[in-house]
Amino acid sequence: MSLNLTHLQQLEAESIHIIREVVAEFGNPVMLYSIGKDSAVMLHLARKAFYPAPPPFPLLHVDTTWKFREMIQFRDRMAAECGLDLIVHVNEEGVRQGVSPFTHGSSLYTDVMKTEGLKQALNRYKFDAAFGGARRDEEKSRAKERIFSFRSANHRWDPKLQRPELWNLYNTRIKPGESIRVFPISNWTELDVWQYIHLENIPIVPLYYAAVRPVVERDGMLIMVDDNRLELKPGETVQYKSVRFRTLGCYPLTAAVESEAATLPEIIQEMLLTRTSERQGRLIDHDSAGSMEKKKQEGYF
Amino acid sequence: MAHQSELIEQDILAYLKSHEEKSLLRFITCGSVDDGKSTLIGRLLWDSKMVFEDQLASLEADSKKVGTQGGAIDYALLLDGLQAEREQGITIDVAYRYFSTDRRKFIVADTPGHEQYTRNMITGASTAQVAVILVDARKGLLTQTRRHSFLVSLVGIRHIVLAVNKMDLIDFDRQKFEAIRQEYEQFAANLGFGDITAIPLSALGGDNMIEPSANTPWYQGPTLMNYLETVRIEGEDREKPFRMPVQWVNRPHLDFRGFCGTVASGVIRPGDELLVASSGRSSRVARIVTMDGDLPEAVAGQSVTLTLTDEIDISRGDMLSAPDSPPIHARHPEAHLVWMHDTPLQPGQIYLVKTATTVTPGRITSVQYAVDVNTLEQKQVPTLGLNEIGVARLELDRPISFDPYRQNRQTGSFILIDRFTNATVAAGMILAAAPLEPQTEGYRPEPSGPENGFPRRISLSEASVSGAGVSVVDLTGETGIFEFDVSASFLEYLGKGNRILFRLRDLEQLPAVAAMAHEQALSFEFDRTAYGVSILLFKRSTRSGSESPDDGGTGI
Numbered sequence: 001m002s003l004n005l006t007h008l009q010q011l012e013a014e015s016i017h018i019i020r021e022v023v024a025e026f027g028n029p030v031m032l033y034s035i036g037k038d039s040a041v042m043l044h045l046a047r048k049a050f051y052p053a054p055p056p057f058p059l060l061h062v063d064t065t066w067k068f069r070e071m072i073q074f075r076d077r078m079a080a081e082c083g084l085d086l087i088v089h090v091n092e093e094g095v096r097q098g099v100s101p102f103t104h105g106s107s108l109y110t111d112v113m114k115t116e117g118l119k120q121a122l123n124r125y126k127f128d129a130a131f132g133g134a135r136r137d138e139e140k141s142r143a144k145e146r147i148f149s150f151r152s153a154n155h156r157w158d159p160k161l162q163r164p165e166l167w168n169l170y171n172t173r174i175k176p177g178e179s180i181r182v183f184p185i186s187n188w189t190e191l192d193v194w195q196y197i198h199l200e201n202i203p204i205v206p207l208y209y210a211a212v213r214p215v216v217e218r219d220g221m222l223i224m225v226d227d228n229r230l231e232l233k234p235g236e237t238v239q240y241k242s243v244r245f246r247t248l249g250c251y252p253l254t255a256a257v258e259s260e261a262a263t264l265p266e267i268i269q270e271m272l273l274t275r276t277s278e279r280q281g282r283l284i285d286h287d288s289a290g291s292m293e294k295k296k297q298e299g300y301f
Numbered sequence: 302m303a304h305q306s307e308l309i310e311q312d313i314l315a316y317l318k319s320h321e322e323k324s325l326l327r328f329i330t331c332g333s334v335d336d337g338k339s340t341l342i343g344r345l346l347w348d349s350k351m352v353f354e355d356q357l358a359s360l361e362a363d364s365k366k367v368g369t370q371g372g373a374i375d376y377a378l379l380l381d382g383l384q385a386e387r388e389q390g391i392t393i394d395v396a397y398r399y400f401s402t403d404r405r406k407f408i409v410a411d412t413p414g415h416e417q418y419t420r421n422m423i424t425g426a427s428t429a430q431v432a433v434i435l436v437d438a439r440k441g442l443l444t445q446t447r448r449h450s451f452l453v454s455l456v457g458i459r460h461i462v463l464a465v466n467k468m469d470l471i472d473f474d475r476q477k478f479e480a481i482r483q484e485y486e487q488f489a490a491n492l493g494f495g496d497i498t499a500i501p502l503s504a505l506g507g508d509n510m511i512e513p514s515a516n517t518p519w520y521q522g523p524t525l526m527n528y529l530e531t532v533r534i535e536g537e538d539r540e541k542p543f544r545m546p547v548q549w550v551n552r553p554h555l556d557f558r559g560f561c562g563t564v565a566s567g568v569i570r571p572g573d574e575l576l577v578a579s580s581g582r583s584s585r586v587a588r589i590v591t592m593d594g595d596l597p598e599a600v601a602g603q604s605v606t607l608t609l610t611d612e613i614d615i616s617r618g619d620m621l622s623a624p625d626s627p628p629i630h631a632r633h634p635e636a637h638l639v640w641m642h643d644t645p646l647q648p649g650q651i652y653l654v655k656t657a658t659t660v661t662p663g664r665i666t667s668v669q670y671a672v673d674v675n676t677l678e679q680k681q682v683p684t685l686g687l688n689e690i691g692v693a694r695l696e697l698d699r700p701i702s703f704d705p706y707r708q709n710r711q712t713g714s715f716i717l718i719d720r721f722t723n724a725t726v727a728a729g730m731i732l733a734a735a736p737l738e739p740q741t742e743g744y745r746p747e748p749s750g751p752e753n754g755f756p757r758r759i760s761l762s763e764a765s766v767s768g769a770g771v772s773v774v775d776l777t778g779e780t781g782i783f784e785f786d787v788s789a790s791f792l793e794y795l796g797k798g799n800r801i802l803f804r805l806r807d808l809e810q811l812p813a814v815a816a817m818a819h820e821q822a823l824s825f826e827f828d829r830t831a832y833g834v835s836i837l838l839f840k841r842s843t844r845s846g847s848e849s850p851d852d853g854g855t856g857i
Contacts, residue, residue, distance in 0.1 A: 168563070189401070
């Protein structure tokens with residue numbers, strides 16, 4: 001009798017099944033690639049699903065123009081290595097208006113550059129299915145999210161329109177203009193993701209590893225000075241500290257944590273011993289209990 | 302989140318190694334708000350250290366603001382996901398929770414217990430291997446306990462925990478616990494569960510949740526966590542005959558043709574023979590291809606890519622199976638339906654039937670009966686409404702490959718989709734291929750035995766069996782004497798070289814089929830498989846017998 005499947009083998013098989021189902025049933029799928037560790041795992045699973053062929057869909061990155069420079073370098077390298085088309089979309093209207101996290105506040109900035117940018121890209125290329133790397137354990141409002149999450153023609157998420165999901169039978173039927181967001185790693189936890197990256201040697205952005213980086217302390221958070229657009233407020237000074245990031249996003253909105261964890265096992269060790277959840281470092285979640293739910297209804301991931 | 306913190310601090314690599322071997326258990330909790338279900342799950346998350354400090358801070362704030370425990374920590378608040386329902390104070394959908402111990406990772410489907418939410422329970426239970434059924438120790442078994450148990454059994458869960466909660470409120474009274482346990486075992490005797498484990502609990506106080514409780518020295522069984530960590534669920538699917546629905550054909554270049562899918566049951570190795578149920582064609586496995594290298598074998602639950610030794614036509618929708626025990630391939634499944642939509646079932650209307658293999662248009666020809674989920678009584682109904690459950694017969698546009706749900710949850714299940722709204726309107730669990738439509742009206746599947754004096758007449762026509770390759774007439778549901786009415790189209794169908802498989806309940810049905818074959822100058826082959834006895838009926842070629850591949854048959 002063969003060995004039993006481990007939890008990671010079972011999660012991997014489920015994710016591959018989901019990814020293949022999308023390719024079999026949709027005409028024009030895309031993978032939303034956010035460059036973070038969850039995207040890294042999702043991309044790796046997609047490569048496994050179609051080996052020896054490359055995944056038969058492009059990657060889409062909605063670039064807010066405020067991502068860490070190392071993220072952009074990593075993105076371009078991964079797309080080339082995997083033999084995938086990479087679509088980079090920027091909300092040019094937002095750029096023209098000069099929307100930035102400093103001048104317009106994190107909420108409006110995220111809405112314009114991320115949510116609106118995503119909708120623009122989905123509309124322009126007429127994607128009918130979009131893979132996302134969200135997990136149900138990330139945040140309470142995601143615990144009830146479907147794996148195949150239905151979106152109306154204007155990209156809105158309505159809890160009443162979500163379909164029951166039974167067994168591994170997914171209802172992929174949509175009308176023209178409607179779309180489905182698909183979350184192949186819904187059932188993975190943060191620990192599962194890290195363990196899998198470790199086991200499979202999946203490349204991740206170096207920002208996850210501790211290194212001495214220039215940071216300023218602002219509102220109790222450590223913000224990295226990634227380029228010269230970060231203007232120092234009175235009293236702020238650039239300090240050099242050994243820091244790393246538990247989650248990656250736009251650099252002015254992503255807090256670093258002080259850390260010496262420079263290898264993957266050390267990162268996992270730190271994560272297991274830490275006392276705060278990973279989304280703590282994301283400024284946009286802090287508004288109110290229902291803030292993520294509201295953002296999701298508006299089309300944010 | 303500091304489980305095993307010493308090992309994590311001292312030897313992270315050893316910790317990671319030990320956690321690579323963890324297994325995965327999916328379970329469902331059934332009960333109402335009053336049973337303390339959310340408290341129970343919140344407590345499991347809490348005690349397995351899956352709550353972070355920032356979550357704890359917001360939990361403390363929320364407990365004071367909207368909690369139901371007078372300002373003390375309200376574990377239930379860890380669970381409520383959506384703002385709207387948090388304000389209403391009830392959960393209205395299925396939520397999935399995650400926690401892990403040193404031995405297993407757990408996925409909990411958290412479903413509400415309110416009567417109108419049968420739909421959610423079926424959804425949550427469809428992927429679960431274990432059900433935790435909550436009972437309030439003060440109240441004992443309620444109607445909803447029976448309802449939950451029936452639904453759990455319908456969905457094929459075999460391992461049951463009867464969680465007798467709030468034992469603290471009856472002073473941990475052993476007699477009362479035993480009475481509840483015995484009453485439940487009697488009630489559940491006919492539900493087909495594999496095992497039932499009753500545990501006296503106080504979720505709020507933590508009694509018998511993780512550690513054995515000092516309040517129940519008379520209880521020698523496992524704690525809830527102990528049970529969840531050790532219940533054996535592995536390997537159940539791989540002992541069944543091999544099944545792999547083909548999901549995607551991978552053809553990057555002319556020299557590679559791989560069939561991708563998730564192994565639904567059984568084990569497969571290179572060299573093994575495979576049968577395509579829809580065409581009756583067979584081949585052998587050449588390679589099991591993965592990005593990590595070829596595998597020596599693949600087992601139920603793995604997503605793989607198979608290459609075969611022969612170029613045979615296989616596409617998405619086909620089911621690959623073990624040659625000696627193929628799935629049923631038929632157009633008329635009979636199934637349990639759970640109706641999930643506000644708009645009731647419309648008999649005769651076309652729905653899309655999505656199974657593990659394919660999406661096929663089909664209609665419901667009749668609702669045989671509905672089951673009252675509270676009393677388990679059967680009643681005659683014209684249709685099914687939201688949250689109603691019944692047995693119905695389907696007629697599909699073309700035959701599909703499937704197994705009875707009791708034998709295989711993956712290949713015996715389907716969903717019904719409304720063609721116009723695209724809503725998922727029902728969940729289906731196949732019982733068997735339906736007996737063929739009778740000549741007389743008002744036929745019921747009850748035995749039409751010899752006591753009524755007349756043999757039942759079964760009509761055979763092309764429409765009732767047609768499909769590519771082997772079509773099936775299933776007689777396993779027939780319990781009495783029958784005769785066949787053979788139509789011209791049926792003979793024409795066989796004349797084109799098609800073969801028809803008759804599945805028999807037992808040998809007593811053989812003479813009727815043989816007599817029909819004799820009258821119509823047909824040939825047949827007799828076979829005995831894991832599923833019983835069957836007869837393959839065909840028309841021997843009159844032009845040149847030696848060209849027929851079936852020539853080795855023992856036609857009489």
